[in-house]
Amino acid sequence: MNKHALMFLAIFLFSGSQAYGQGGATRETVDVVGQSDAGPVVSANGATLIRARNGITISFGMPTPMSGTYNYPPGTVPGHPEAFTGWAFVFNNPDQCTDPCNGDDIGAATAAQGGVYNIAGHVSGGGNLQMVGHVSTGETPFGGANHAPLQNPHGAEIHVAVAPHGLLDPSIMPGQIKTPIGNPTFWWVAFFIPVP
Numbered sequence: 001m002n003k004h005a006l007m008f009l010a011i012f013l014f015s016g017s018q019a020y021g022q023g024g025a026t027r028e029t030v031d032v033v034g035q036s037d038a039g040p041v042v043s044a045n046g047a048t049l050i051r052a053r054n055g056i057t058i059s060f061g062m063p064t065p066m067s068g069t070y071n072y073p074p075g076t077v078p079g080h081p082e083a084f085t086g087w088a089f090v091f092n093n094p095d096q097c098t099d100p101c102n103g104d105d106i107g108a109a110t111a112a113q114g115g116v117y118n119i120a121g122h123v124s125g126g127g128n129l130q131m132v133g134h135v136s137t138g139e140t141p142f143g144g145a146n147h148a149p150l151q152n153p154h155g156a157e158i159h160v161a162v163a164p165h166g167l168l169d170p171s172i173m174p175g176q177i178k179t180p181i182g183n184p185t186f187w188w189v190a191f192f193i194p195v196p
Contacts, residue, residue: 025052026154032062034162034188035071047160047190051153055136058088058119060160062188064129072166073182079167083176086120086131087161087187090141090150094157094194101157106147113148115141119160121177123168131162142180155194161187 032046033039043062050057068078091101096111098104105112119133141147150156163181 024154025050027051028192030190030192032060032188032190034062036185036187037189037191039188042188047192049158049160049192053137053153055134055139055150056088056090056153056156056158057134058086058132058158058160060086060120060131060162060190062129062162064124064126065164065188066126070164071186072164073186076164076166076181081123081125081168083121083123083165083168084129084131085118085163085165085177085179085181086122086133087142087163087180088117088119088133088135089159089161090115090117090135090148091157091159092148092150092152092155094155097157101159106143108146108148110148113151115147115149116143116180117150118142118178118180121174123177129162157194158192160190160192162189163187 028049029045030047031041032043034042046061048059067080067082091097091105092113093111094101101112106114106116117135120131122131135150137151137153138149141149164186165176165181169176
């Protein structure tokens with residue numbers, strides 16, 4: 001990410017309450033762990049979530065994993081550069097989750113009203129991996145009508161994940177950075193749990 005993009009991101013995150021709030025935006029920062037939710041902290045305070053009445057804005061940063069030094073989902077291989085995707089799992093009614101909120105709670109027919117969004121996709125060969133995305137209330141989720149859209153920005157439980165896709169394959173771009181892959185054992189994650 002160039003210095004102009006980083007400066008814009010910093011201004012955006014620090015002015016989030018003015019940009020989105022109309023009085024009511026909140027900002028949360030948590031650690032990024034991986035791979036899996038029980039994994040080690042890879043970026044202390046690396047993920048930020050801004051909640052506003054009209055949506056959520058996510059910033060997720062960590063050192064780019066070095067090729068060949070981590071677990072790859074089946075069908076992917078190490079290489080240089082590598083592709084990564086960013087995902088937001090939104091649970092509108094976390095008190096209705098199967099405890100904890102997980103894949104069982106994704107879907108418009110579930111009590112938790114869970115939905116999934118592709119928030120970013122990048123190709124990276126080193127340095128820092130930075131993903132930034134926004135989800136508006138009512139925006140169509142990745143799973144379409146089968147998933148519930150974001151309805152409760154301030155009360156939803158939000159899980160953010162970065163999934164590795166291995167070696168960049170130009171023949172399947174841009175699909176490679178817009179397609180889900182693997183499961184939580186392969187992802188780097190951050191959890192935003194609403195305060196009751």
